[in-house]
Amino acid sequence: MEDVATNNVVVEASNGPDNAKFLKRRGSHRQNGVIQPLLTDLYQITMAYAYWKAEKTSDCAVFDLFFRKNPFHGEFTIFAGLEEVLKFLENFHYSDSDIEYLRETLPQSVEPAFFDFLKNLTADEITVYAIDEGCVAFPKIPLLRIEGPLIVAQLLETTLLTLVNYASLVATNAARYRIAAGYTVQLLEFGLRRAQGPDGGLSASKYAYLGGFDGTSNVLAGKLYQIPVKGTHAHAYISSFTDCKELKRRTIKHKDTQEEVDFIDLCRSWKEKLTPGLDVLREEASDGELAAFASYAIAFPDSFVALVDTYDTAKSGLLNFCAVAMALNDMGYQPQGIRIDSGDLAYLSTMARQKFEQIAEKFDRDWFRGLTIVASNDINEETIWSLNEQGHQINCFGIGTHLVTCQRQPALGCVYKLVEINHIPKIKLSEDVEKVTMPGMKDVYRLYGADGHALIDLLVQTGEDSPKAGSKVLCRHPFHESKRAWVSPAKVEPLYHKYWKDGVICRALPQLSDIRQRVTDSMKTIRQDHKRNLNPTPYKVAVSDRLYHFIHDLWLENAPIGELS
Amino acid sequence: MEDVATNNVVVEASNGPDNAKFLKRRGSHRQNGVIQPLLTDLYQITMAYAYWKAEKTSDCAVFDLFFRKNPFHGEFTIFAGLEEVLKFLENFHYSDSDIEYLRETLPQSVEPAFFDFLKNLTADEITVYAIDEGCVAFPKIPLLRIEGPLIVAQLLETTLLTLVNYASLVATNAARYRIAAGYTVQLLEFGLRRAQGPDGGLSASKYAYLGGFDGTSNVLAGKLYQIPVKGTHAHAYISSFTDCKELKRRTIKHKDTQEEVDFIDLCRSWKEKLTPGLDVLREEASDGELAAFASYAIAFPDSFVALVDTYDTAKSGLLNFCAVAMALNDMGYQPQGIRIDSGDLAYLSTMARQKFEQIAEKFDRDWFRGLTIVASNDINEETIWSLNEQGHQINCFGIGTHLVTCQRQPALGCVYKLVEINHIPKIKLSEDVEKVTMPGMKDVYRLYGADGHALIDLLVQTGEDSPKAGSKVLCRHPFHESKRAWVSPAKVEPLYHKYWKDGVICRALPQLSDIRQRVTDSMKTIRQDHKRNLNPTPYKVAVSDRLYHFIHDLWLENAPIGELS
Structure with missing residues (x-):
């Protein structure tokens, strides 16, 4: 950089x-990290030169950025990455060293004047309309509409795709985990170490939070994006303690009275008292683990969470945790809970909760019932659905690899298609009808029913009358003549807003936490059957009658000559 | 940043x-981009505080960084990411703003002196031994051995994993594509738009090249890492031209004579001549496509590659390409070839080659036979194996999504395990024997047979005599008593080198292109049956007899009390 x-x-x-x-x-x-304009495919630059050489510098174009299929076999997608797109546009400019590199890299025959042209390029003549970041979005509905000089609009392609594809994929993945886990369970993103590169990790933390997670373990993401950060200790921490004898620091002060006591002795005496009730042998419970827990509690008396599976959750970890937790409570502090990172999470969490309840009962400590149980260890969406089915007592999931790498589908296939050039609409035909593009400049409306649920997204030609609440409008499948319906919406929402014009961001950008709230709000407007895990119903996306005829007339004009294929 | x-x-x-x-x-x-030390999990910092509070600042530790399973159902892995690890160590230092953020984020009870301690931390007391970057590596053999102050070594964990995991995963993926495609075919990485975040894209380009790719479309990767960059044009480029009439720039100068002619007329006349031989109707071939190709050729007369499938490869793209190629050749230039981005790549490439040969024959242009055929469109390793089986005429693959996101396995599971603390070896037991760690400080040797192939990797305790060429050495499976063999190596290679000590990189770091060569050389030493796609033979990884007994004695000491499980 x-x-x-x-x-x-x-x-x-x-x-x-x-x-x-x-x-x-x-x-x-x-301050916020700059995406450089050379973060693009070389062919954008070779095309720019060919356009320049063909004297197409004043050509203007419209491009749509959209995806064709929802990820993860689902029927919804969360749109994310818009703020980074806009910041990229604000900063779009080739530096002297960029130009120097291109001069060395492109063929010798490229004319020097082209580099002067590149050097003066900005995105100031580009206009961008977009769906709000954090909104639920659907296939074929462009997330962004980019208008402006052909060369500049083309040069933006790869970077815009890079910024939207992964952001939306992770946000959608996070929203799916949220549906699976429910709204009372905490979700933490723990994926940095398995992410695709350092910034893959940063992006994952940011967009997992946007999509509905409660926090991350990634400290830099916390610092840069004001995301709550969480974390306790690793198995290595536990293993690094051999026994309580080695401890140099044994005391803790009472939270209120400030009276200092030997905390290790207090933990050990609680261990004695608790052993009979927990069905374990005292000598089975590791003394090194007790030393590690006690030391951690001395360091973090008000936020004590213990990783209990280094030796054996049932035979060692739980007893040691309960002993330290009771000792902490004697000293006026409120312990928080445990983390389990291996084994049968349904069984272990239920067993741990039972022990907590027994102790609460026996020692009359009601708070012991409600201790937090955090589960981690290679959790994916299916694991959570399976745990739900089995029954579990987990309050918080720490999710890494599968969330950040999006195991089930590691890329969202957004594309960037030319739909108009010099005010002439363009259609890209394909033998695969799903790949035929929607020509021309379009606007999009979301139509809502009386119950507040979204009914359908409607693409219209820019300049058409917008659909009106209370008036019926004909909504057509873009390619199947017979699939059409009159819809009478209770509410009509225009989905596009002008975000970028004349070189400035022209709509306020909310805070990350507000976008996160928008995800929640937007998801609430989507019917349950579109969101369910198993065989969700596709949400309907339609075109207006006028756009339908326009598409098919243009298609006919461009249809190949020759036999019917 | x-x-x-x-x-x-x-x-x-x-x-x-x-x-x-x-x-x-x-x-x-x-200049090279700094990885900040806050790019880590919060628990590294909470552990650091707990260690500090427990007065363990002078404790010293040894950690191993290794993976347990080769990715992609394969039997080898390419180790990558070392240079970035070393640069991270060189730069390891918390800034004032990092400290400020941590002060705000950690509990109020954390003592101010801890932040002074953090502020003065560097990695200068850490020593790192590592396998050379670009070497083939195998499960259980640590890629890195990190020794030094417990707190610092622990704080490095997440960042080191992040830097090694994805780098090694992509390099391995690239090496697999290379095996599938063979050594005469060009491989280009085209994945930026689908990569996991902007830097996911940069890392992918870098490590795909390291693993054996020939170039990338990613211009910034080209600039930062001196990787060859490649690219032509997109479908949008073709679609943006309507017909030849609109062209403002029609002329080209002869390469040698500098005589200027109307290139469009020349292309059109070649189109007339070529139409009969290519079994197409002239009116089927798009005039807009011809205009686009001709303009591109005017811009890049010496590196003309045309994307031929915007309308129809057989009916339009090939004819237009051949016309422009012949016209270019008339003007003294050498056209390069075509790119096909859809359809049946085996059929289309074979058909294109046949047409090229027909034209070469008919017009006595021998160079036409050898034109390059580039194929892209969602290619993965299986596609290449399948194309090989069907027969194809592709000279170059452009590979994106599946290469960079590592679709078959989007994360490598490297772990970072404590193996020694204050000179006392530690073993981490697990019900899953594969997860038991190898305790203590170890060295590793690769033993070679007389034919130059690697036979086995041998872990020994540091301080043991190294195995000697020509002398037999007992190699044991770490966990199965009966699995052992005497090996008499023709050559013994110590795999570890000291890369970091006293705050400096103490072994020369090769250029990226040299590491890429090392991958090729290292892969050659691995027997074919370990590298094959279907049911590859596992490469053997062993421990010395002394290490075997040491592991099992320590295991016994730490074995749980109670019933046999």
């Missing part, structure tokens, strides 16, 4: 009244 | 003679 040098160059290159604007812009971007 | 501010802090904190060294170090790191 480049820093000061690059930015100086930018500032020097922009003389006149815009200088101050540039300065401010670059400044704010450096 | 932070920049100047962070680095100033570092420099200010390092007084005395080391100042210059620090300045130099930080300078070089900023």
